[in-house]
Amino acid sequence: EAQVTQNPRYLITVTGKKLTVTCSQNMNHEYMSWYRQDPGLGLRQIYYSMNVEVTDKGDVPEGYKVSRKEKRNFPLILESPSPNQTSLYFCASSLWGGAVPNEQFFGPGTRLTVL
């Protein structure tokens, strides 16, 4: 089954404790992206990647890191989480369409709480 998976689905942690949220897709998509979703703010893009070893900042990259060492995986790293990073996180992927994107397929989401 073609899908985007994220792990963990739920995470409660404390301020300053490094964490990684994994994202994996089995559709051979070049493009992958991370979003956070907060009430009243919609979805905001954190980072995106157009292919292996190519990443770029989105709208709200501060406090996050990503890496794209393999085509299928795009982990999101919070080196020192803070309470304002409490949010619902979505990973998404799509076929690379050049300057005009293709349909993005979203993962199931990871609900992160930072105490």
Added chain:
Amino acid sequence: GENVEQHPSTLSVQEGDSAVIKCTYSDSASNYFPWYKQELGKRPQLIIDIRSNVGEKKDQRIAVTLNKTAKHFSLHITETQPEDSAVYFCAASINNDMRFGAGTRLTVKP
């Protein structure tokens, strides 16, 4: 950077009526405008999209219109059904940098 505004934030209609959600964007270089539907507790799913070289696109009961001059685009749902109840997000993209609107909560009353 790009800024996308979406209105209204909530919309309630009777089953069978039409629903219209409007978005404006700030950067004329935006070239891709998708609409996503998100049901409660689920992931966003694309329902329709339009590229900047097209003025209108229709898929059964759903249509999107784009006015590049005014920098706004709209989602039209006709003959609404209770299962259309969800949060709808518009977005605008420049070179794969995607910016979303804040969302519209649509409620279709039976």
